[in-house]
Amino acid sequence: MRPLSLGNATPVLSTCRHLLPALLVVGSLVAEEPKKETPIQDNSFLVEEAYNQEAGVVQHISTFTRYQESKDWIYTFTQEWPVFSQKHQFSFTLPWQRLGTSLDGKQAFGDVALNYRYQLVGDGDAPVAISPRFSVLLPTGDEKTGYGKGSTGYQVNLPVSFTLGSAFVGHFNAGATRTPNAKNPLGDSATTQDVFFGQSFIWLAHPRFNVMLEYVYARNQAVNGPNQTQAQSATYLSPGIRWAYNLPSGLQIVPGIAVPIGVGVSRGEKAVFLYVSFEHPFLKGK
Template identity: 60%
Template sequence: MKRSSSSPLALVLLLGAFLGHALGAQEPSRPTPIQDNSFLLEEAYNQEAGVIQHIQTFSRLQRSGDWVYTFTEEWPWGGQRHQLSLTAPLQRLASSPDGGRRGMGDLALNYRYQALGDGSSVVAFAPRLSVLLPTGNHNQGRGNGNPGLQVNLPLSVVLGDQFVTHMNLGYTYTPHAKDLLGHQADIGTTNIGQSFVWLARQDVNLLLEFAYTSGEVVAGPGVRQPTQSAFISPGIRWAYTFPSGLQVVPGIAVPIGVGASRGEKAIFLYLSFEHPFTRGK
């Protein structure tokens, strides 16, 4: 049963790769550089004017079998300076009281401001503010039971012709968060990360990411319990670019737990479709 839970996105990845290869063989075109989000981190490049992106991710922990699938839509708002996006998670927690049934998590509504640079700059900075809506069932461990706010500060720096690094610093605050029993407490989580991307080819990237979180969970009425996680994640992504402007980017990574997460391993799958939605460029 655990194996079958990962098959939908795996099939989508394989289908995307097959279609990309087939279409590319029929009508070859020059690929454009890949500037998608890193897998565990954000890159500081907003969507270009007139271009929309659909992103799917799937991650599954080896030991627990817990998995989460996310779907994200990114839209430019009047140009590249402003970007709106929505992230919807579907997840399964093996330890939840419902026996590990899949269900919706908390929805994120995001706004990003391109404060510095863009995809062609040496340095780019695009702070994000998100509202987290309590659409998940906190009684089953799939949400916090109340709205929250999240701030993330992604900074991207080009290190040369073939290397780029991305740094993230963020904080999530949820007042009156609830545990499985409905006990409430204010909780916060800090996230820190850095990734290095090797532009092995114009349409192939090798990634090495580090992601660390230090936060709290509700452990009783007004009681907070500290929690931490840390992963190093090697990965690869590649692109198929078509004359229509469509770019398909599949990817795969293997997050490996270190520190507080030592001994844990995961599989991470990524699939992005980016295309124009106006008659612009």
């Protein structure tokens, strides 16, 4: 991994312009007198937290990312369900995307992820939480147009969440994906192996308002010939904010916005990331 460099201040100023409208919307939350309420424990945007869903509570998550230089975009929908208790969680992710590298240039469905996660250590109230995840990536995308890998993949991730005093929370991720017999649009196949790392720090400025900074690194392999792969790396630093609306019905709505900035090998690329989640009980009495 190359040393990170932020270059000049232009990306930072651009970030501020993107975040200003959202800051004005949620500024009133910070100005209120703090109430005794549970802080937001939602997913980070680019880095996975280690808190499984509570028993009887389901979460629906939508994200949208658009890259400024390539004009690529991707929308994902995720549902997270507890399985009998908080120890076990099942989720799935459905991607819809438009990639400039695709052969037809059209938007299309990608590979679906089925995820199982085990709450190994702690929970949302503990100083440290660890929830290993195992995922199966189904070849639902069309590899002939560049929207899928054409083979079932397997992914592992180790999310670790930890508190830093009463005002800060951190999340760390390390994971890898292996796809045997992945295919490219020409029909060539090879086994690809991807790795990724992430770290986020979240300032709990208010129980219903967070300021976030995330760092992610990914090294992905693509098939470029029979039994041949080519690796590409991406590194982003992403400032963002999120806020929560807690309704009397038990529904919590958490919108958020971030501006991933390419650094190091990804310098020059910027993106806008939009997030919204709906979390609510699905069992009476929860």
